Amino acid sequence: xxxxxxxxxxxxxxxxxxxxxxxxxxxxxxxxxxxxxxxxxxxxxxxxxxxxxxxxxxxxxxxxxxxxxxxxxxxxxxxxxxxxxxxxxxxxxxxxxxxxxxxxxxxxxxxxxxxxxxxxxxxxxxxxxxxxxxxxxxxxxxxxxxxxxxxxxxxxxxxxxxxxxxxxxxxxxxxxxxxxxxxxxxxxxxxxxxxxxxxxxxxxxxxxxxxxxxxxxxxxxxxx
Numbered sequence: 001x002x003x004x005x006x007x008x009x010x011x012x013x014x015x016x017x018x019x020x021x022x023x024x025x026x027x028x029x030x031x032x033x034x035x036x037x038x039x040x041x042x043x044x045x046x047x048x049x050x051x052x053x054x055x056x057x058x059x060x061x062x063x064x065x066x067x068x069x070x071x072x073x074x075x076x077x078x079x080x081x082x083x084x085x086x087x088x089x090x091x092x093x094x095x096x097x098x099x100x101x102x103x104x105x106x107x108x109x110x111x112x113x114x115x116x117x118x119x120x121x122x123x124x125x126x127x128x129x130x131x132x133x134x135x136x137x138x139x140x141x142x143x144x145x146x147x148x149x150x151x152x153x154x155x156x157x158x159x160x161x162x163x164x165x166x167x168x169x170x171x172x173x174x175x176x177x178x179x180x181x182x183x184x185x186x187x188x189x190x191x192x193x194x195x196x197x198x199x200x201x202x203x204x205x206x207x208x209x210x211x212x213x214x215x216x217x218x219x220x221x222x223x224x
Contacts, residue, residue: 002216003075003085005104007127010120011091013110014146014175016043017182019088020060021205022212024193027059031083036074038066038100039090043186051189068096075103093127101131105216107141108171113148113159125168140215144208145174147182173208175201 006019016039023033037044045064051057061082066074078085087100101107109124111117121143128141143163148156156174163170175182181198185191192201 001079001083001085002105003079003103004212005087005089005100005107007089007097007107007124008091008110008120009093009123010117013112013117015110016088018110018146019086020047021191022209023060023086024191025205025209026084028193032059033084034061034063034078034082036066036087037062037064038096039088044088047186050187054189056189056194071096071099072103098131101128102135104139106212107139108212109141109143110146111143113156118159118162121163142169142171142215144171147177148174171208171211173204173211175204
C-alpha cells in the first residue's frame with residue numbers, strides 16, 4: 001500500500017499536523033491508515049492519546065517509537081496491513097530519514113514561506129535526490145506550503161515560484177493558518193476530518209491527499 005513520508009530538515013513547518021490530517025482524511029474515506037511516529041518528540045503519539053481520551057481519531061492507528069533500527073521492518077509490516085502508511089520523520093537528516101525516503105512512494109516536504117524555510121526545502125529535496133542515486137530509481141517529491149496567512153500574498157507567490165524555478169514540484173493545495181482547526185487538535189484530538197471538525201480545513205486536506213495519491217497512481221492508471 002502507498003507509503004508517504006513527511007520530511008523536512010526544519011522543525012515547525014506543520015509536518016506532524018499534516019501527517020495526522022492526511023491519515024485522518026484517508027480513514028474518513030474508509031481506507032485504514034497508520035502513522036509511523038519516527039520523531040523522537042512523539043507528537044503523533046501524544047495526539048493519539050488525546051484522541052483516545054476524547055473518543056476521536058477513528059480509523060487511524062499509530063506505531064510510536066520507530067527508529068533507524070526498526071524503520072524498514074515497520075514500513076514493510078504496515079504496508080501489508082493498511083491502505084495508507086504515513087511516516088512522520090524527525091526534523092534532521094539521519095539514517096532513519098534516509099531509510100524512510102528509500103521506502104516511500106512519495107515524499108511530501110512541508111514548508112513555510114521564509115527564506116530559512118525555503119533553504120530547508122532545497123536541503124530536504126537534495127536528500128531525496130541522493131536516495132534516488134543510491135537506489136537507482138525515481139522517488140517522487142512534492143512541496144506543500146503550510147500555515148499560510150493567505151494564499152494570495154505576494155511573499156507566498158514569490159516563495160512558490162522560487163521552488164518551482166528550482167525544478168521542485170509543488171502541490172497546488174496550500175493549508176491556511178486556522179488555529180481552531182489545526183493547532184487545537186494536539187490538545188483535544190479533534191482533526192478537521194472529524195464530523196464536527198472544520199469543513200474548510202477538511203477540504204484543504206482532502207485536496208492535498210488527492211494530489212499526493214495522484215502522484216502515486218496517475219489518473220490514466222487509476223482509470224484502467
